[in-house]
Amino acid sequence: MTEQTIKAIIERGPNPMGARTQFDVPAYDNQTVLDVVSWVQQNVDPTLSYRFACRVGMCGSCAMMVNGVPRWTCRTHISKVLVGNEVTIAPLRNLPVVKDLVVDMDAFFDKWIAAEGLHHGALTREDPIAKVDPTSSARVASDAGVECINCAVCYAACDTVSTNQEYLGPAALQRAWTLLNDTKDNGREKILDAVTGAGGCQNCHSMGSCTAYCPNELDPMSAIAGLKRESAKSFFRKGR
Amino acid sequence: MLSMRLYMLQRITAVAMAPLVLGHLLVMIYAVQGGLSTAEILGRTKGSFFWFLFYGTFVLAASIHGAIGLRTIVSEWAGLKGVALNCFGWLTYVGLFVLGARAVWAVTFA
Numbered sequence: 001m002t003e004q005t006i007k008a009i010i011e012r013g014p015n016p017m018g019a020r021t022q023f024d025v026p027a028y029d030n031q032t033v034l035d036v037v038s039w040v041q042q043n044v045d046p047t048l049s050y051r052f053a054c055r056v057g058m059c060g061s062c063a064m065m066v067n068g069v070p071r072w073t074c075r076t077h078i079s080k081v082l083v084g085n086e087v088t089i090a091p092l093r094n095l096p097v098v099k100d101l102v103v104d105m106d107a108f109f110d111k112w113i114a115a116e117g118l119h120h121g122a123l124t125r126e127d128p129i130a131k132v133d134p135t136s137s138a139r140v141a142s143d144a145g146v147e148c149i150n151c152a153v154c155y156a157a158c159d160t161v162s163t164n165q166e167y168l169g170p171a172a173l174q175r176a177w178t179l180l181n182d183t184k185d186n187g188r189e190k191i192l193d194a195v196t197g198a199g200g201c202q203n204c205h206s207m208g209s210c211t212a213y214c215p216n217e218l219d220p221m222s223a224i225a226g227l228k229r230e231s232a233k234s235f236f237r238k239g240r
Numbered sequence: 241m242l243s244m245r246l247y248m249l250q251r252i253t254a255v256a257m258a259p260l261v262l263g264h265l266l267v268m269i270y271a272v273q274g275g276l277s278t279a280e281i282l283g284r285t286k287g288s289f290f291w292f293l294f295y296g297t298f299v300l301a302a303s304i305h306g307a308i309g310l311r312t313i314v315s316e317w318a319g320l321k322g323v324a325l326n327c328f329g330w331l332t333y334v335g336l337f338v339l340g341a342r343a344v345w346a347v348t349f350a
């Protein structure tokens with residue numbers, strides 16, 4: 001392969017103005033966007049900050065905006081995103097930038113908890129383990145969302161998150177939905193209260209950016225639609 | 241921004257409007273077939289409690305539905321919040337309702 005270079009434009013926050021730096025990065029086969037960022041950090045500017053861990057799409061820490069689209073950089077081949085020989089890499093949208101390509105994910109995880117995205121157990125170690133029927137429709141609904149790795153790609157893709165600070169966002173609501181359908185979880189009332197509060201599922205416009213961009217091919221939009229149905233039913237039952 | 245109450249109210253008014261829209265369109269198409277004049281139409285709607293109820297419900301549902309929708313748009317696109325947002329919602333609702341109610345009154349009982 002002839003010597004080729006990639007023009008990598010990296011947007012370095014938190015100062016958005018004048019923070020775009022261009023780096024010439026040697027191109028090679030099977031190079032990912034994360035490889036490009038790492039090359040810059042290892043060879044040109046050791047102060048460049050970014051996050052990654054697993055490099056195989058499991059840890060959910062490497063998400064960035066690549067040409068304006070939220071992606072896992074470790075699982076995105078640079079050849080797929082180059083425009084000419086250029087690529088723009090920026091910190092994830094909808095979250096405050098700490099430095100360069102690192103965003104503060106607190107809001108994302110806090111909303112996960114605010115949506116009651118945690119286990120609500122009712123049994124003790126003396127009780128028999130609850131039976132899970134893998135073919136039941138509730139389990140199928142729950143299974144559809146459990147592979148989420150908290151990468152916040154959907155959170156970055158969601159326009160409702162951008163315009164409504166309180167909105168819990170697709171990932172947190174999807175987790176609430178998986179728990180609502182989990183026979184081992186006993187938090188139904190708590191979950192329904194949480195997902196119908198000020199930033200609840202009713203704010204979702206069902207335009208599906210979350211589903212379109214989730215690199216795990218999950219479907220938060222449909223999970224949220226499920227929450228809306230259950231919330232509406234409980235609204236008629238309880239008048240709230 | 242959008243409370244569960246408003247969300248449900250918007251859904252319920254949408255359900256209420258669906259048959260009304262359909263009825264409105266069908267009657268309109270049916271009525272114009274033979275070339276009905278304004279006076280003839282008014283002759284049928286004037287004093288009709290049925291048409292008063294039909295379009296009265298329509299106006300009520302539409303003004304609630306539309307006001308909630310505009311309230312959401314204004315909150316998301318213009319960042320209006322809290323009391324200002326609620327004022328906007330109520331004003332829009334009252335405005336739409338008055339406009340519609342006047343028209344209904346005019347073709348039924350005025």
Ligand code: SF4
Pocket residue numbers: 157158159160161169170203204205206207208209210211220221224
């Ligand atoms: S479908 Fe809902 S959660 Fe998904 S991107 Fe759209 S508004 Fe956000």
Ligand code: SF4
Pocket residue numbers: 147148149150151152153154155170171174213214215216217218220
């Ligand atoms: S739903 Fe998909 S995009 Fe969203 S956090 Fe989970 S894995 Fe990432």
Ligand code: FES
Pocket residue numbers: 052053054055056057058059060061062063072073074075
């Ligand atoms: S580095 Fe772990 S998902 Fe990309």
